[in-house]
Amino acid sequence: MAGICCGFVGESETTATVEPTSRASRRRRLELRPFKLVTEVAVPPSTTLDITPAKRQKVELCPISLSRDCGNALENCKRIEENKNNSISDSSKSESVKLEEVAPKFGMTSVCGRRRDMEDAVSIHTSLTTKNTSFFGVFDGHGCSHVAMQCRDRLHEIVKEEIEGLKEEKCVEWKRTMEKSFAKMDKEVEKCCAEGDSSSNCRCELQTPQCDAVGSTAVVAVVTPEKIIVSNCGDSRAVLCRKGVAVPLSSDHKPDRADELLRIQEAGGRVIYWDGPRVLGVLAMSRAIGDNYLKPYVIPEPEVTMTERTEEDECLILASDGLWDVVSNDTACGVARMCLRAHKQSSVPGSPGSEAALGSGAVESSDKACSDASILLTKLALARHSTDNVSVVVVDLKRNQH
Amino acid sequence: MSIMPSLAFTPTNGSSAHEPFLKFFDCWLVEQNNYLQELISACKDYDRNKNNTRGSAESSQATLQPLINRVLGHYEHYYGAKSRWAKKDVLSMLSPSWKSALEGAFLWIGGWRPTMAFHLLYSKSGIQLEAQLHELIRGIGTGDLGDLSPSQLTRVDELQRKTIREEKELTEKFAKHQETVADSSMVELSHEVSELLRSEQTDHEAEEERVESTLAAKEEGWEEILQEADDIRVRTLKGVIEILTPIQAVHFLIAAAELHLRLHDWGKKRDDRAHRGPH
Numbered sequence: 001m002a003g004i005c006c007g008f009v010g011e012s013e014t015t016a017t018v019e020p021t022s023r024a025s026r027r028r029r030l031e032l033r034p035f036k037l038v039t040e041v042a043v044p045p046s047t048t049l050d051i052t053p054a055k056r057q058k059v060e061l062c063p064i065s066l067s068r069d070c071g072n073a074l075e076n077c078k079r080i081e082e083n084k085n086n087s088i089s090d091s092s093k094s095e096s097v098k099l100e101e102v103a104p105k106f107g108m109t110s111v112c113g114r115r116r117d118m119e120d121a122v123s124i125h126t127s128l129t130t131k132n133t134s135f136f137g138v139f140d141g142h143g144c145s146h147v148a149m150q151c152r153d154r155l156h157e158i159v160k161e162e163i164e165g166l167k168e169e170k171c172v173e174w175k176r177t178m179e180k181s182f183a184k185m186d187k188e189v190e191k192c193c194a195e196g197d198s199s200s201n202c203r204c205e206l207q208t209p210q211c212d213a214v215g216s217t218a219v220v221a222v223v224t225p226e227k228i229i230v231s232n233c234g235d236s237r238a239v240l241c242r243k244g245v246a247v248p249l250s251s252d253h254k255p256d257r258a259d260e261l262l263r264i265q266e267a268g269g270r271v272i273y274w275d276g277p278r279v280l281g282v283l284a285m286s287r288a289i290g291d292n293y294l295k296p297y298v299i300p301e302p303e304v305t306m307t308e309r310t311e312e313d314e315c316l317i318l319a320s321d322g323l324w325d326v327v328s329n330d331t332a333c334g335v336a337r338m339c340l341r342a343h344k345q346s347s348v349p350g351s352p353g354s355e356a357a358l359g360s361g362a363v364e365s366s367d368k369a370c371s372d373a374s375i376l377l378t379k380l381a382l383a384r385h386s387t388d389n390v391s392v393v394v395v396d397l398k399r400n401q402h
Numbered sequence: 403m404s405i406m407p408s409l410a411f412t413p414t415n416g417s418s419a420h421e422p423f424l425k426f427f428d429c430w431l432v433e434q435n436n437y438l439q440e441l442i443s444a445c446k447d448y449d450r451n452k453n454n455t456r457g458s459a460e461s462s463q464a465t466l467q468p469l470i471n472r473v474l475g476h477y478e479h480y481y482g483a484k485s486r487w488a489k490k491d492v493l494s495m496l497s498p499s500w501k502s503a504l505e506g507a508f509l510w511i512g513g514w515r516p517t518m519a520f521h522l523l524y525s526k527s528g529i530q531l532e533a534q535l536h537e538l539i540r541g542i543g544t545g546d547l548g549d550l551s552p553s554q555l556t557r558v559d560e561l562q563r564k565t566i567r568e569e570k571e572l573t574e575k576f577a578k579h580q581e582t583v584a585d586s587s588m589v590e591l592s593h594e595v596s597e598l599l600r601s602e603q604t605d606h607e608a609e610e611e612r613v614e615s616t617l618a619a620k621e622e623g624w625e626e627i628l629q630e631a632d633d634i635r636v637r638t639l640k641g642v643i644e645i646l647t648p649i650q651a652v653h654f655l656i657a658a659a660e661l662h663l664r665l666h667d668w669g670k671k672r673d674d675r676a677h678r679g680p681h
Contacts, residue, residue, distance in 0.1 A: 109552070111559040114521060116566055338539040375552045376538060383528025383548075 103127055103134045104223055107370030109378040110391040113322060117203065119145040120320050120389040121152035121216075128156060128222070129163050136221045136393050138236050140320040142283070143214035144204040147189050147290040151218050158184050159222070174222070175304045178231040182218065182289065186300035189290045215283070215290030218302070219250055219318055223395060226309055228316060231302035233287045236320045239329045240397075241337050243312040246329035249305050252321075253287040255279050260286040269297030313397040315340060315373070322390035323381045335380065336373040336394050343369030370394045423487050427500040430480055431666065437473050438659040444469055445652050452545070466648035473655050477639060481632045492625040502669025503676070511576055511631035516569050516638040519658075520562045523547065523642060526657040547646075547653050557645045565638050572630055579623045587616055 103126035112118045119141035128135040135156045141148030159181045163172055193211040204210040217234025230238045232250035240247040253260055256277035264271055264279060264286060272281030279286055279297050291298045314337045323332065373394040381390045444466055488495045496512045508514070530548030531538065543549050550558070582588070595609050639658075643651045 109555065111555060112562050112566070114524060116517070116570075118563060335535075335539055339541070342539060342541040371552055372541065375550075375555060378555070379527065379531050379548070379550065380535070382524045383531045385528070 103132055105367045105370050105396040106134075106136065106393060107367065107372065107374040108391075108393045109371075109374040111378060111382075111389065113382055113390045114385075114387045115389050117145065118389055119148055119216075120322070120391040121145070121148040122391050122393060123152040123156055124393065125156045128160055132225050133163075134223045134395075135159060136223065136316075136318055136395060138219050138318045138320055138391050138393060139216045139289075140234065140236050140322075140389070140391070141214070141216040142288075143210070143291075144202050146192075146202040146204070147214050148216040149202075150189055150192065151185060151216055151289055154188060155181065155185050155218065155220065158188075159220070174227075174229045174306060178220070178222075178229065178302055178304045182231065182233060182300050182302045185218070186289050190292055193290075193292065212292045213282075215288035215294075215298070217285065217320070218289050220302075221249070221316060221318055221395070223309075223316070223397075228307045228309060228313075228397075229304065230307070231304045233289060233300055233302045235285045235324075236318070237324050237329075239317045239332060240307065241314040241317065241333035242310065244314070244333070244337065246333040247307075248329055249307055249316075251303060252324075253285050253303075255284065255286045257286065264297045267296045269294075309397065311399065315370075315397055316393075316395040317377070318393040318395075319377070320389060320391045322386045322388035323377055323392055325388065326381050326384035326386045327377065331380075332377055335377055339373035339376055339394075340369045340396060340398070343372065367396075370396050423483075423494070423498075424500040426483055427498075430476075430483075431663065433476060434659055435663060437476060438656065438663065440469060441473065441652050441656045441659070445649070445656065448649055448652070463648045466652055470643065470648060470651050470655065474640060474643060478636060481636055484632060485629060488625055488628055492621050492628060495628055496624060502666060502673050504669030504672055505665055506669075508665075510569075511572065512628050513631060513635055516565050516631075516634045517562065519638050519642050520558065520565070522657055522661065523558065523654060526653060530653070545647070545649055547650050550650075554645050558642070561638070561641045561645065565634065565641075568634050572627065572634065575630075576627055579620075579627060582620065582623070591616055 106124060106126075108122055108124060110120055110122045121139045121141065123135070123137040123139070125135040127133070137151065137155055139148040139151040139155075159177070162177045162181050162184075166172055166177075193214070204214055217232075217236040219230065219232045219234070219236040219238050221238050222229040222231075228240065228249065230249040232238065233253065235252040235254060236250075237252060238249040240249050251257070254277065255261060255264065255271040261271055269279060270281075271277050271279060274281040276284055278284050279294055283291060283294055283298055285298070287299050287301065288294075289300045315333075317332050317336055319332070327335075371394075374392040377392045377394070378390045381392075448466065484495060497506070498509075498512065501509070510516075527547040527550055530544070530546045532548075534544045534546075534548055537544055538548060591609070591612060595606070595613065598606055598609060642654065646654055
């Protein structure tokens, strides 16, 4: 399976190359940046990027100019299905459609990394119900990969059914919708486990009791022209980059989180420290899809946050803990926004160059930018010795992309 | 370097592989060290040219590729020799005395673990990435392993998953073969021979023949497994190199040689210390 994809790679003949002159001037501009410590106040983080490795020595900066290798052809993600048969037609929606005709651009990377099993899964569906409602999900499995795979294959469909079951999409009560969807997803997982499936080729072979001890995190962002709805269950995370500031849109479900600890204890469970806090000394997260054997201590109920989109929103990052364990929210945002910005600056249309294969015209370049951002974050996680699978989705939220 | 002294070593009939392979291996290490120097100077030349001349990418590729091919040929030469010797004496290939105890601890079926290649790649790539993160964020390519492109990372990831699968399958086969040490024929034979020893009978010829043929069958199994393991190793190495650009491949081969040579040195030192005793 191709682990990396990006959206909307056009076939435009327009090319964008960084010319030496523009690169030099860009470097001059960028060299003005590091005044982070000049003053404690009034310097917005938007002008700085702290790339000091979390656990290692300071990075040395040595400006080197080098032409980009032309083999960087991006791969289109085949899993993205454009839902053109939009069944919901509602005149009251016309305004929001005008607001944003196209779904946001995104880039995605998902790699095995230094682990021996791949248990992460990513699901991206632009035009989920209408053309401008997009679904982004990252699922980090444990025990085996099949629950994460099921979430990848089914959760967006369940959410879609839930939304379409409602009379008007405008009135979607997102919190309830997402909670119901997660509950349904969990039921499906449980059912599949109880019935077994001889065709499965996963490690646990869907045999009980092993199959009961399999689960997955789920962090899902539904992005509409007005809102970002993030539903989270487990320790994957969604972070919004707004005006250069990292705003977490989900809160990790760790067993030692005060409210989670209380909930587990009230349900009669215990959190035991065994290589970190774990529910019953087993699972290092307090909520998950699946994990039947740990119910009711571990629950599939998501926490849902609703965020109104603003003009200052830059990008949204969804990732598994393979990233977050070694890269802070701030660093991730800094890297992602710098990638997106660098691309916008470098999109000089009309100049021939090695990036022709990418079809990176002025409009399409930000897709390459998103993909570059997701891949750079992934590589940064690997560079910082992440020992887990790493999955990263970067969604461009800038509205003036046209 | 055009001639490989290690070519002079070929297996001869009837001899154990221990001694001659030790010599071959020492010779091969010297050659590897020479190649390492070549790779490093090629890398320096590349860096120099890259700053001086424009459009030198093609010309440097033209100079790097033959060197990469020769280094890969050197690895293949090693595995070719190993395979020929394994036909004579597979057991010494599985517990190679020419490696230090330290290297021995890291062995998987008589050699390096194939998935180690990806850890090596990610580690080296990580070091180069951290060193030039600012450039990479700005979209300025550095051309080294820190600058793996999306499609390269996809292909590396695919190759890694395939390699993990193959490694696991062969590990399973290896386990099954190890378990045959106590299969009924072995247990029966060991009992019968023990009985004979107890009865103080002197004529064991028939039993000895049976022992020979039983163990020969086991050795055949080992030979097959070792061959498969070496195949995965060579395929993985070539697969990784194929995904990389020439200069990235040079960086990777440098890292591989440095790790191999230094691990050997360190292991030898530790062995010497252990043999000398605590003083």
